[in-house]
Amino acid sequence: MDFEVRKSRKPQGPRKLVRERAAYFRLMEQGYSTREAARIVGIDRRTGMKWRNGHHAPGNLRKAVPPIYQEQGQSPDNLHGLEEPPARSSRYLQEHDRIHIADRLREKASVRQIAAELGRSPSTVSREIRRNRRPMPRGGFVYRPFEADRRATRRRARPKTGKIGQNPELRDFIQQHLAMRWSPEQICQALRARFPDRPEMHVTHETIYQALYVQGRGELRRELTRALRTGRARRRPHRQAHKRASRAIKDMVLISERPAEAADRAVPGHWEGDLIIGKDGRSAIGTLVERATRYVMLVHLPIGHSAMATRNALTATVQTLPPHLWRSLTWDQGSEMAAHRSFTVATDIPVYFCDPASPWQCGSNENTDGLLRQYFPKGTDLSGHTIEHLQAVAAELNSRPRKTLGWETPAERLAKLLATAS
Structure with a gap:
């Protein structure tokens, strides 16, 4: 930085060394040391330190002298032509709080004592001291309240680049x-x-x-x-889910009678199923999710989702995996599973039904349905998707790392099960 030290400084009036102060603060913000910035501007090092930090009178018998920019009623940023920072909320530490902290630290008070006097949490005071203290050349540290307040103000400046x-x-x-x-x-x-x-x-x-x-x-x-999963450009508050009226399905076995091994996901082979419905309820795709591995299979329903069509499509789908990976199937009380007894006879897979208006009992499948809406948006006709396209979508979902699996993919988990069985 090029700065010419003025030769005469006496005829300056009440505002002394204004140009020097502005240059000094710019140098400090550029990373110059106190000594080097003072040398360039042509002032004593102690003068620069008083400008930056303020000072106390000898013996602490008089009121503290604030930094020079506070005497003039402006922030250091205003020395560079910037706007005054907005007033801070009482939620944050103020300058008088930091002065109190500095005074009590010199009196060897503990952090908890200082926090109690300020009505703050001890962690707030401890964090303030740790962030804004300065190491001393011979060991130890010093906490300067005016410098600390200035640094805190600069850290809070908004907006910031993320x-x-x-x-x-x-x-x-x-x-x-x-x-x-x-x-x-x-x-x-x-x-x-x-x-x-x-x-x-x-x-x-x-x-x-x-x-x-x-x-x-x-x-x-x-x-x-x-x-994104939701496709929304902004957040939406949570709303209470609409409750579905229960349907009378003959010979239902409720989820309360499902084996305990299915509830804790310790044993693979227990599946959850549901339908995602297309435009006007005229088309659908079946979804199957294995509870232990979160492996997804999609059921092609080209001729509708009546009870018989759903039973036949499910029967064909489950035959693509070994029988030991099919121990049970849990479904909501949708009329599409009215033929669950004949499905059990054909596949030897017992079917259990969730309680009315309890979607969390099939949480894995509900989550998967949300993921699938990225591929099959609501209000669209689902009958035009081929079985090859459904298999490609399922393969893409099964190749994603999942947090609940320790960031393994469902396909990797299923491959381990198949390898163990063989």
Whole structure:
């Protein structure tokens, strides 16, 4: 930085060394040391420290003298032509709180004592000291309240560029996997697995959602929201699910009589089933999810989803896997399973039914139905999808890493079961 030290400083009036102060603060923000910034500007090092930190009178008998920018009623950013930062909420530590902390630290008070006097949590005071203290040349540290308050104000400045916006490599990785219909949480886990020693490539799933949902950030392409499970461009509050009226199905066996091994998912072979319905209820696709591995199978229903059509399609589908992987099937009380007795006779697979208005009892299948809506949106005709397309969609779902499986894929889990059985 080029700065010419003025030769005469006496005829300056009440506002002394204004140009020097502005230059000094700019140098400090650029990373210059206190000594070097003072040398360039042409002031004593102690003068610069008083400008930055304020000071106490000898013996602490008089009121503390604040930093020079506070004497003038402005922030250090205003020395550079920026706007005054907004007033802070009482939720955050104020300057007078930090002065109290500094005074009590010199008196050797404990953190808990200081916190009780301020009406704050001890962790708040401890974190404030740890963040804003400065090491001393001969060991120990010093806590300067005015400098601490200034640093806290700068840290809180908004808006800030997010982590995704600062890292093109990270942004491209996230956008690529969102386009593959991976969930934000799956992407975060993949980042940690792919770049274990690069923390700059690690984000939380909430960071990805914020980059998509928050207007004006522009960190991720807006159209990628269509690749999310819901396809929504903003969050929607939770609503109470609409309750379905129970249907009378003859000879139902309720889920309460299902073997305990199915409930704890310890033994594979227990499945959950349901239908996803198309436009006007005229078409449907059957979904089957294995509870232990979360393996998905889709049932082709080209001629409707009546009780007989559903029974025949399910019977054909279950025959594609070994019999030891079919121990039970749990379904909701939909009329499409009215022929459950003949299905059991044909396949030797007992069918259990959920309680009315209790979708959580088939949670794995409900989750899978939500994933499938990315491929088969609501309000569309589902009869036009071929069995090959259904198999391709199921294969894509089964190749995704799942958090509940320790980030293994359902296909990998099922392959292990088949290998063990053979």
